[in-house]
Amino acid sequence: MSIIADHLSYIYSAGTAYEVKALNDVSFKIEDGEYVGLLGHTGSGKSTLVQVLDGLLKASEGTVYVDGEDIFDKDYPLKSLRSKVGIVFQYPEYQLFEADVFSDVCFGPANLGLERSEVELRAYEALKQVGLRDEAFYQSPFDLSGGEKRRVAIAGVLAMKPKVLILDEPTAGLDPAGRKWILELVARLRKENGMTIILVSHSMDDLAENAERLMVMDKGHIAMDGRPKEVFRYHKELFEMGLDIPEVVKVLYMLRENGVNVNTDAITVREAAEEIRKAIRPA
Amino acid sequence: MFGTDRTEEQKLSPKVTDEGNMLRDITLGQYYPADSVIHKLDPRVKITGTFLYIISLFLVRDIWGYAVALAFLASMIFISKVPVSYMVRGLKGILFILLFTAAFNIFFTPGEVIWSFWKIHATREGLRIAIRMVIRLIFLVMGTSIMTLTTTPNQLTDGLEKVLRPLRHIGVPVHEVAMMMSIALSFIPILIEELDKIMKAQSARGADFESKKLSVRMKSMVPVLVPLFVSAFRRAGDLANAMEARCYHGGEGRTRMKPLRYVKRDLLAYLILLIYLALVILAGILF
Numbered sequence: 001m002s003i004i005a006d007h008l009s010y011i012y013s014a015g016t017a018y019e020v021k022a023l024n025d026v027s028f029k030i031e032d033g034e035y036v037g038l039l040g041h042t043g044s045g046k047s048t049l050v051q052v053l054d055g056l057l058k059a060s061e062g063t064v065y066v067d068g069e070d071i072f073d074k075d076y077p078l079k080s081l082r083s084k085v086g087i088v089f090q091y092p093e094y095q096l097f098e099a100d101v102f103s104d105v106c107f108g109p110a111n112l113g114l115e116r117s118e119v120e121l122r123a124y125e126a127l128k129q130v131g132l133r134d135e136a137f138y139q140s141p142f143d144l145s146g147g148e149k150r151r152v153a154i155a156g157v158l159a160m161k162p163k164v165l166i167l168d169e170p171t172a173g174l175d176p177a178g179r180k181w182i183l184e185l186v187a188r189l190r191k192e193n194g195m196t197i198i199l200v201s202h203s204m205d206d207l208a209e210n211a212e213r214l215m216v217m218d219k220g221h222i223a224m225d226g227r228p229k230e231v232f233r234y235h236k237e238l239f240e241m242g243l244d245i246p247e248v249v250k251v252l253y254m255l256r257e258n259g260v261n262v263n264t265d266a267i268t269v270r271e272a273a274e275e276i277r278k279a280i281r282p283a
Numbered sequence: 284m285f286g287t288d289r290t291e292e293q294k295l296s297p298k299v300t301d302e303g304n305m306l307r308d309i310t311l312g313q314y315y316p317a318d319s320v321i322h323k324l325d326p327r328v329k330i331t332g333t334f335l336y337i338i339s340l341f342l343v344r345d346i347w348g349y350a351v352a353l354a355f356l357a358s359m360i361f362i363s364k365v366p367v368s369y370m371v372r373g374l375k376g377i378l379f380i381l382l383f384t385a386a387f388n389i390f391f392t393p394g395e396v397i398w399s400f401w402k403i404h405a406t407r408e409g410l411r412i413a414i415r416m417v418i419r420l421i422f423l424v425m426g427t428s429i430m431t432l433t434t435t436p437n438q439l440t441d442g443l444e445k446v447l448r449p450l451r452h453i454g455v456p457v458h459e460v461a462m463m464m465s466i467a468l469s470f471i472p473i474l475i476e477e478l479d480k481i482m483k484a485q486s487a488r489g490a491d492f493e494s495k496k497l498s499v500r501m502k503s504m505v506p507v508l509v510p511l512f513v514s515a516f517r518r519a520g521d522l523a524n525a526m527e528a529r530c531y532h533g534g535e536g537r538t539r540m541k542p543l544r545y546v547k548r549d550l551l552a553y554l555i556l557l558i559y560l561a562l563v564i565l566a567g568i569l570f
Contacts, residue, residue: 079489094514095506095510097507108488112489160489
């Protein structure tokens with residue numbers, strides 16, 4: 001399922017003293033099955049962009065085509081978009097509300113108007129997918145641990161079986177094991193279910209390891225768009241935008257400054273280790 | 284967060300309430316940022332000024348008095364650099380009261396009948412009182428709007444705390460009430476933002492907030508209200524802990540980071556207020 005952003009602009013509080021142009025003529029195409037990392041410092045327009053992509057905000061100008069259809073067309077059923085594009089907001093555990101975990105996960109698919117048996121099947125599958133322990137299914141979501149709550153919240157979105165999954169800072173506030181788990185889940189969803197992934201993150205390391213394409217936002221427009229390797233070459237520009245590059249890349253640059261002739265194109269830990277080995281012990 | 288840190292407040296204020304289209308129409312307070320003398324005045328001056336202005340409106344008896352009040356109001360609006368449209372917007376809320384007051388006075392005041400229809404009689408005296416009442420109400424609302432439009436809610440609370448301080452001696456917990464007000468005020472934009480986030484998250488899960496059926500809409504509030512309350516309690520707990528950790532113990536002996544201090548322009552403003560009041564009273568005596 002492809003997504004096309006066609007000259008998107010979004011203005012908050014248009015016509016008042018607080019007018020802010022959050023998106024400024026943004027255009028791109030995301031192909032079916034791509035894993036896109038979206039980065040940008042706070043206030044660069046990432047969150048606005050993902051909300052516009054999911055039809056939660058209506059673009060002030062321009063439009064979005066999902067699967068070739070204009071989602072802002074007045075005849076377009078926004079409800080059907082919910083089963084195509086799923087969005088996991090930051091700290092999704094704060095949206096849990098039902099008396100037990102299972103009912104909460106049923107909320108999404110039930111809203112799609114599916115049969116009760118289908119709703120429950122999907123909820124069950126989703127909870128299994130996120131690996132929640134069985135005993136927790138009928139507990140109150142408020143009794144779970146932070147990490148478990150997040151799993152439940154993600155299951156709530158997965159149960160709608162979206163083709164495109166947008167995750168806004170899904171690893172925020174999690175411990176290293178929780179982070180790793182989320183990133184693995186996302187990778188698995190893409191591989192096994194063929195989902196298109198848009199991952200919003202501040203962590204250059206997470207993005208370097210996972211995304212195959214990076215879009216960098218700055219002041220409401222897409223400043224860079226390319227493969228992670230290419231994007232991280234522009235470290236000066238990234239620093240100027242208040243962003244960073246993966247820690248290992250910094251190490252490579254430092255080595256180079258100190259006279260070690262190392263290739264600075266590596267962006268993951270594994271690649272960097274290999275490049276450093278090559279530099280200090282040439283074959 | 285609770286002091287008079289102006290830049291912080293402006294960041295928190297209406298911009299946040301405008302996150303997203305769902306809550307676009309809610310404006311918090313009415314603060315209109317602009318660089319004017321009135322904005323810079325000490326909130327105590329503005330509170331006292333508004334109070335005196337209201338009193339003056341009730342002292343006024345004739346056209347000359349109203350002319351003075353109008354001149355004063357117009358010059359204040361001009362100096363405040365707030366667009367007149369913002370002032371007029373405040374009148375929308377009392378439109379019904381205005382019409383009601385006008386109708387009531389026109390038709391129910393005994394006197395010389397100038398127009399009648401069936402059992403309803405409009406009288407000249409009634410018309411006169413109606414016009415007077417309507418003008419008075421409009422001036423009253425616009426006068427108060429100047430204060431709310433040029434003063435951030437937090438400045439207002441600070442001002443009120445200072446102005447009401449003497450009440451402490453008769454057992455009114457002025458500091459505590461002011462603190463509660465300012466906490467409530469700073470939480471409104473935060474909770475509105477939270478509400479907006481939750482509503483978006485639930486609509487992404489297919490919740491229908493725009494249904495025409497009331498029963499559906501009511502039901503759709505549950506997935507919003509539960510998380511909102513949970514988060515409000517969580518935030519309240521966090522804040523209580525944070526205050527405790529910084530040894531908050533009420534108003535006794537507490538100093539301020541930015542104490543309210545009168546400067547020259549405030550004294551000048553008081554002087555102008557006195558002159559205005561004198562003019563209103565003079566207008567009443569002379570004409």
